[in-house]
Amino acid sequence: MILDGKCPTGPIEQTWDKHRFDLKLVNPANKRKYSVIVVGTGLAGGAAAASLGELGYNVQAFCYQDSPRRAHSIAAQGGINAAKNYPNDGDSIYRLFYDTIKGGDFRAREADVWRLAQVSNNIIDQCVAQGVPFGRDYAGYLDNRSFGGAQVSRTFFARGQTGQQLLLGAYSALSRQIKLGSVKMYDRREMLDLVVVDGVARGITVRNLVTGEIESYAADAVCLATGGYVNVFYLSTNAMGCSVTANWKAHKKGAYFANPCYTQIHPTCIPQAGDYQSKLTLMSESLRNDGRVWVPKKKEDCGKHPAEIAEDDRDYYLERKYPSYGNLAPRDIASRAAKEQCDDGRGVGPGGRGVYLDFADSIKRLGEDTIRERYGNLFEMYEKITDENGYKRPMRMYPAPHYSMGGLWVDYNLMSNIPGLFVLGEANFSVHGANRLGASALMQGLADGYFVIPYTIGGYLATVKPGQVKTDHPEFKKCEEDVTAEQNKMLGINGKKTVFEFMREVGGLMWENCGMARTKESLETNLKKIPALREEFWKNVKVTGSGSELNQQLENAGRTADFLEFSELMCKDALHRNESCGGHFRSEYQDAGEAQRDDVNFCYVGAWEYKGADKEPELHKEPLKFDNVHLAIRSYK
Amino acid sequence: MSDHKTMTLTLIVWRQKNASDAGKFETYTAKNITDHHSFLEMLDCVNEDLIHAGKTPIVFDHDCREGICGMCSQVINGAPHGGQDRTTVCQLHMRKFKDGDTIYIEPWRARAFPIISDLIVDRSALDKIIQAGGYTSCHTGGVADGNAILIPKPVADEAMDAAECVGCGACVAGCPNGSAMLFTGAKVSQLAILPQGKGEASARVKNMTDTMTECGFGNCSNHYECMAACPKGINVKFIARMNREFIKALVV
Numbered sequence: 098m099i100l101d102g103k104c105p106t107g108p109i110e111q112t113w114d115k116h117r118f119d120l121k122l123v124n125p126a127n128k129r130k131y132s133v134i135v136v137g138t139g140l141a142g143g144a145a146a147a148s149l150g151e152l153g154y155n156v157q158a159f160c161y162q163d164s165p166r167r168a169h170s171i172a173a174q175g176g177i178n179a180a181k182n183y184p185n186d187g188d189s190i191y192r193l194f195y196d197t198i199k200g201g202d203f204r205a206r207e208a209d210v211w212r213l214a215q216v217s218n219n220i221i222d223q224c225v226a227q228g229v230p231f232g233r234d235y236a237g238y239l240d241n242r243s244f245g246g247a248q249v250s251r252t253f254f255a256r257g258q259t260g261q262q263l264l265l266g267a268y269s270a271l272s273r274q275i276k277l278g279s280v281k282m283y284d285r286r287e288m289l290d291l292v293v294v295d296g297v298a299r300g301i302t303v304r305n306l307v308t309g310e311i312e313s314y315a316a317d318a319v320c321l322a323t324g325g326y327v328n329v330f331y332l333s334t335n336a337m338g339c340s341v342t343a344n345w346k347a348h349k350k351g352a353y354f355a356n357p358c359y360t361q362i363h364p365t366c367i368p369q370a371g372d373y374q375s376k377l378t379l380m381s382e383s384l385r386n387d388g389r390v391w392v393p394k395k396k397e398d399c400g401k402h403p404a405e406i407a408e409d410d411r412d413y414y415l416e417r418k419y420p421s422y423g424n425l426a427p428r429d430i431a432s433r434a435a436k437e438q439c440d441d442g443r444g445v446g447p448g449g450r451g452v453y454l455d456f457a458d459s460i461k462r463l464g465e466d467t468i469r470e471r472y473g474n475l476f477e478m479y480e481k482i483t484d485e486n487g488y489k490r491p492m493r494m495y496p497a498p499h500y501s502m503g504g505l506w507v508d509y510n511l512m513s514n515i516p517g518l519f520v521l522g523e524a525n526f527s528v529h530g531a532n533r534l535g536a537s538a539l540m541q542g543l544a545d546g547y548f549v550i551p552y553t554i555g556g557y558l559a560t561v562k563p564g565q566v567k568t569d570h571p572e573f574k575k576c577e578e579d580v581t582a583e584q585n586k587m588l589g590i591n592g593k594k595t596v597f598e599f600m601r602e603v604g605g606l607m608w609e610n611c612g613m614a615r616t617k618e619s620l621e622t623n624l625k626k627i628p629a630l631r632e633e634f635w636k637n638v639k640v641t642g643s644g645s646e647l648n649q650q651l652e653n654a655g656r657t658a659d660f661l662e663f664s665e666l667m668c669k670d671a672l673h674r675n676e677s678c679g680g681h682f683r684s685e686y687q688d689a690g691e692a693q694r695d696d697v698n699f700c701y702v703g704a705w706e707y708k709g710a711d712k713e714p715e716l717h718k719e720p721l722k723f724d725n726v727h728l729a730i731r732s733y734k
Numbered sequence: 735m736s737d738h739k740t741m742t743l744t745l746i747v748w749r750q751k752n753a754s755d756a757g758k759f760e761t762y763t764a765k766n767i768t769d770h771h772s773f774l775e776m777l778d779c780v781n782e783d784l785i786h787a788g789k790t791p792i793v794f795d796h797d798c799r800e801g802i803c804g805m806c807s808q809v810i811n812g813a814p815h816g817g818q819d820r821t822t823v824c825q826l827h828m829r830k831f832k833d834g835d836t837i838y839i840e841p842w843r844a845r846a847f848p849i850i851s852d853l854i855v856d857r858s859a860l861d862k863i864i865q866a867g868g869y870t871s872c873h874t875g876g877v878a879d880g881n882a883i884l885i886p887k888p889v890a891d892e893a894m895d896a897a898e899c900v901g902c903g904a905c906v907a908g909c910p911n912g913s914a915m916l917f918t919g920a921k922v923s924q925l926a927i928l929p930q931g932k933g934e935a936s937a938r939v940k941n942m943t944d945t946m947t948e949c950g951f952g953n954c955s956n957h958y959e960c961m962a963a964c965p966k967g968i969n970v971k972f973i974a975r976m977n978r979e980f981i982k983a984l985v986v
Contacts, residue, residue, distance in 0.1 A: 148874040163795060164861050166901055167803040183881065219875065226877035228870050228930045230885075230894040237884030256894060261802055265897065269869035276865040284858070307850055336797040370770040373779055376799045478801065481825045484769075547874050595785045597778070641785055646752065647851045649793050650785065 100353075100704055100719035103508040104208035109194075109725050113212040116509070117552050121559035128153035130563040133554065134301055134316040135159070136288045136343055139168030140260075140539055141522025142322030143267035144546025150271075150279035152551055154558075157314055158271070158280055159303060161287045161338050161652075166268040169324060169336040170542060173260025174381035174475065176242060176252035177224075177539040179217040184241050188249040190214045197537065198726045200246045200427055201502070201530020202679035202694065204356070204702075207725055208509055209527045216548040217540050221253055223547055227266040231255050244535035245382050246427035246733075252536045257381055257474045263539055267546070286312070287652065288343040290576045291319065291350045291518065298517035299566040302576040304584075306652065309645040311580050313573040317563050318554055321347060322521040322546070325501035327360055329660050329667065330612065331604020333498035334366060334379040340656035341663045344505055344524055352513045353704035353717060355526035356503035357663070358671035358681045361533055362613050363499035364431035367482050367492075368451045377497040378482055380454070380475055382535040385424045387459035387468060388492070390415050390431070392443045392452050399445050403453055403491050414438055422733040429532040429680045429692075430733060432496035436613050437690060439495070446493040453491035460488065496613060500538060502529040502680060503670075506704040506719075510553035511545060514704075517561070519554060521545040526702065531679025584644045587654045592637030596653045599634050603627065603657070603664055611668050616684045620672040624665065631661040666705055666714060673716065674699055696728050741767045741833040745780065747792055748840045750849055757849065759838075762792075769829030773816065774799060774806065776828055777839075794853040801825040801965065804900030807907070808853050809840040814904035814963040822902065822965040842903055844912035846950040857903050859949035860917060866945035867938035868921040870931050883929055896924040898966040908963030911952030916960035918942050919976035920968050926979050936983035943980060 105112040105119075123131065132155040135146040143165055146158040160168060182188040193214040198205060221239070225231065232240040232254050241250040255262035274280040283303070290302035292313070300315035326341035327333040348354045365380045391411045393399050398406050414434055419426045426434070435452045438444060445451045460468055465488055469476070476487045483493070504526040511519050511527070522542040529537065566572075606626055610619035634657070642648040676699045677683045677692035686693045702719040743764040750757030764780050771779070774796050781791035797805040806823040810816035816826040831837065839853065847855040885893075897920070905916040922939050925931030931938070954973055961970045 144874075151874060162797060162803070162805060163857060164901065166861075166864075167797055167805050169798060169803070172798050172800055172802050181880070221880045222877050223872075223874060225880040225883060226870060226872040226930055228893070228925050228928050230890050230897050230924065230928065231880070233885050233887050233890040235887045237886040237889075239880050255897075258802065258898065261900070262894075262897060269864065270872075270874070272861065272865040273869045273871065275861075282861075334800075336803065337799060338797050371768060373768075373771060373775050375772075375775050375778055378800045477820075478825070481801075481821060481827065482772075484827070484829060551874065595782055597782060639785060641788070641790055647793060647854065650791060 098717045100506065100702070100717050101508070102206055102719055103510065104206060105509065109207060109211045112208050113215055120552055120556035123555045123559050125153055129155060131155065131558050132157065132316040132564070134314055134319045135322060136301065136320065137168065137322035137324060137524070138165035138271065139170035139322060139324060139522060140264055140267055140542030141546045142320070143168065143264065143271050144543050145320055145322060145521055145550045146280050147267060147270035147274050148547050148551045149554065150274035153279070156274070156280040157283065157316060159283045159286045159288060161285065161306065163284055165271055165282060165284065166265060168264060169339055170264045170539065171261045172336070173539055174257045174379070175244060175383035176254035176259045176536045177220065177263060178244065178251050178536040179221045179253060179540065180214055180251060181218055181221060183239060184250045186249045188251050192249065193217060193251065195726055196247050197528065197534060198530070199731055200532055200534035202532050202692065202731050203530065203696070203700070203723060203728050204359070204678055204721065205528050205530030206721065207723060212549065213528050213541060213544050216544045219548055220540060220543045224263055224266050227269060229255060229262045229266045242383055243386050243425060245385065245425045245431065246534040254383070257472060260539055263543065267543070288323070289346060289580045289655065291347040292572055292576050293350045293515060294566050294570060294572045296516065298515050299570070300568065300573060302573070302580050304580070307647055309643070309648065311577045313568040313577060315566055315568045315573065317558060317561060318517045318519060320519040320521055320550065321505065321524050323524045325504070325523040326663060327498035327501050329604065329664050330498040330608045331601050332369065332374060332377050332608070334363060334377055337376065340659065342656050342659045345659040345663050347505060347513070347518060349707050350515070351707070352515050352518060353506035353706055354503070354666060355506035355702050355704040356670065357667040357705070358674060359502035359531045359679060360498060361428060361500035361502060361680050362432045362496045364428055364435055364496050365454060365494045366497035367479065368446055368495040370447065378478065379497065379499060380479060380492065380494065382428070384454060384472055384475060387471065388424065388454040388456050389413055389458060390424055390452055390454055392438045392445060396442045399443060399449060412438070412443070419733045426733050427532060427534060432613060433682060433690065435494070435496055450495050451493040452495070454494045455491035456487065457491070500533055502526065502531060502533055506702065510556060511550055512553070512557060517557065519550060521550060531681055581644070584651060584655070587638060587640050587658070588644060588651065590636065590638050590640070592639050594637050595639055596650055596657050599630065599638060600653070600657045600660065603630055603661055607664050607667070611671055614682045614684050615671050617672065620668045623668045624672070627661065627665045627668065634658065634661055669714065670703060670705065674703065700728070741828065741831065743767060743831060744836040746836065746838045749792070749852055752851055753848055767828050769827065771828040772799070772824060773810070773826040773828065774824050792853065793851050796824055799824040802900060804902035807842050807855060807902055807904070809842065809907060811838050814842065814907040815965055820965055820967045842907035844906045846912060846914070847903060847906065859951070860901055860903060860914065862949055863914065863918055863942050863945050864921065867934070867941040868925070870925065871934060885928060889927060893924045893927045896920040896927065896968065896972050899968055900966055902965065904963040904965060905960035906951065908959040909952065910957055910959065911955060913954050913960070914946050914951040915954040915973045915976065916964065916968055916970065918946050919972040922979055923972040923975040926975065935979055939976060939979040939983050
């Protein structure tokens with residue numbers, strides 16, 4: 098089937114304004130008759146729940162943490178992009194649009210990206226009004242820094258905690274609505290199913306993580322803002338609770354999963370220290386503004402103290418390979434380059450999986466105080482984890498899974514192929530194509546939540562009668578029974594391997610064979626090993642405790658079971674896409690290490706339809722058209 | 735990788751099945767721990783051993799494991815987050831301990847934070863304080879340009895110093911009175927310092943402090959234990975600032 102993204106046509110500059118006018122409205126008095134469920138309270142979900150509540154809809158918001166303030170958006174460090182052009186350095190909405198299309202390696206929709214660039218400026222204003230303490234200069238004006246993949250300074254920041262401050266802004270707006278009664282907040286709840294009645298999304302099934310009760314909630318529309326799936330690699334920069342579960346359950350109820358093979362491996366993370374490790378920690382891309390990346394030129398120097406390696410014996414490989422962007426090359430390119438150096442035997446630190454990020458030149462130029470002022474918290478974090486002082490000795494970095502560009506398929510209105518199911522933020526696939534540029538995730542989350550969904554959801558709700566299905570509908574009961582049955586099955590196995598052991602194993606397979614570089618052969622290996630591992634899981638997993646209590650093992654078991662299914666789809670998608678683009682690098686398709694796209698055969702969004710357990714998923718294509726930015730080889734040289 | 739020598743530790747951990755259970759300390763052994771393990775990774779290893787032995791693993795709150803989400807919450811040897819300066823439990827590493835150490839692990843203990851299970855407590859009272867006024871009442875859309883409000887760097891920096899709070903509740907756990915003055919003071923101050931929040935400053939400080947009392951938090955008696963426990967180093971001067979805001983609100 099050929100999918101239609103329902104993108105507006107005409108001059109790109111007018112698409113969003115025209116579309117907003119064309120959308121139907123729900124009048125203020127009628128809004129309170131409609132109810133909306135929002136799952137996830139990160140930037141996208143928090144902003145959406147607050148804004149929809151404010152408009153007058155009855156909102157029910159859900160998160161698995163103990164408070165909506167803890168969603169993993171909070172961990173974003175470096176900043177948020179906007180096309181304000183405050184520094185007068187040549188930025189514009191068009192340039193942000195252009196950079197994002199190119200940065201995504203021409204695998205995103207033009208209309209969606211244009212809208213994102215257009216509303217980026219409103220986001221900054223909104224956050225300032227909320228009291229987000231962005232970095233400012235002495236006169237009081239907003240300050241900017243540079244990020245990868247752009248030659249202008251368009252990134253707004255709040256020290257190294259931009260995500261935290263933006264999330265607390267959204268959380269404060271949400272808290273205000275909770276107090277006013279327009280949003281009912283359900284914390285410590287995990288969504289375990291989507292309830293679909295006659296092809297329309299009508300509600301969700303959740304587990305109360307404190308009591309273990311399985312609960313049903315109905316609404317006129319469901320918004321998933323449930324984040325990304327890179328914990329499929331087991332070790333990633335995501336929080337421990339991040340999973341594909343909500344999206345996967347929706348997928349199994351009919352929502353198409355688009356481009357699952359597009360995953361972002363972030364170039365600057367602290368290398369793994371041991372097998373017991375539970376997660377990887379990112380060091381903001383902003384560090385590459387002042388840090389220079391290098392490895393020794395000679396393999397025999399790798400074991401030496403970095404200070405003993407002479408300037409001439411260092412390979413500043415990003416500056417050498419990409420002179421016009423240098424250390425600020427985009428993430429996919431910087432990550433692959435790091436892997437290339439380490440594969441060549443010139444990596445540093447344990448196992449030779451590391452490159453240096455060196456601040457010596459900047460400290461000499463600007464002084465240690467200035468560097469501390471800019472990145473102090475990051476240097477502190479680095480020292481806590483590695484016991485090394487980044488001011489005195491270059492930091493060691495290695496790429497780590499960080500973000501998923503793929504996600505549930507949505508049209509221009511952020512509605513999936515299931516009517517009434519909307520998908521926001523990282524959980525959808527829409528704007529980053531095959532690679533996301535730094536400081537764009539915060540922008541997208543807040544754009545979707547504050548400035549897109551409040552309009553587009555009205556266009557849908559205006560066409561439906563409110564309150565048609567309630568939780569007494571038999572489908573809700575059926576979903577509760579299915580969820581309970583699956584849990585009881587896991588609890589009843591009482592095998593020999595723990596949930597962590599399974600997750601480590603599938604994560605290892607994914608990192609090894611479907612990570613920074615993939616081949617037909619490695620993917621086929623996974624497509625044999627993953628189903629076998631899944632089978633073993635359902636025979637040999639050991640989950641302690643019961644379903645009717647707080648049970649973290651059971652929570653993790655459910656997430657792992659879903660990753661064991663999803664990982665297979667991800668490999669299938671990577672295998673079918675016989676090209677390299679952005680974060681999807683198939684080693685067979687390259688030009689001296691650079692990704693080689695195949696626009697003739699693969700210039701489309703690949704959206705997969707679930708056909709049932711052990712049945713082949715069906716691929717649907719949405720062709721991508723580029724009327725404004727011409728398809729070109731993406732070069733940062 | 736594994737070139738570090740390993741440690742064996744004795745853990746004395748608070749175990750409590752649920753809110754109505756009385757709870758008690760249990761003793762466990764943590765083996766093969768390196769100094770690169772984080773404290774929570776050490777607990778992960780202990781839990782894996784417990785599961786293999788058919789016992790119930792220890793439950794604890796955690797999520798980001800990089801010191802920013804504020805979810806982790808354990809009192810270690812009597813100190814919230816373990817007592818390392820400006821560090822959450824998840825960022826505390828085992829190199830701070832030595833082979834043979836005995837470590838006591840307890841949940842946050844405060845009247846306003848009822849225990850849910852083992853090391854997990856209910857901190858929804860902190861959300862209630864924010865709901866009482868920890869915001870500016872702006873609507874989505876229709877706000878002024880970000881540069882229309884000038885905020886000189888020292889002012890923005892001071893607001894940011896207050897805004898860094900991760901809402902973990904260590905200040906409450908560390909306080910002999912179970913007071914949430916540092917948490918509340920930080921939010922009151924952030925918004926009182928910034929021009930955007932000044933308009934509602936009086937109502938905000940009254941509503942937030944009233945809620946603080948209603949939720950069962952104690953008062954401040956200047957021990958400064960909160961600042962010592964705070965993983966973000968939030969300064970007690972923000973409590974003083976809140977008190978000033980409160981007095982101003984009374985006379986207006």
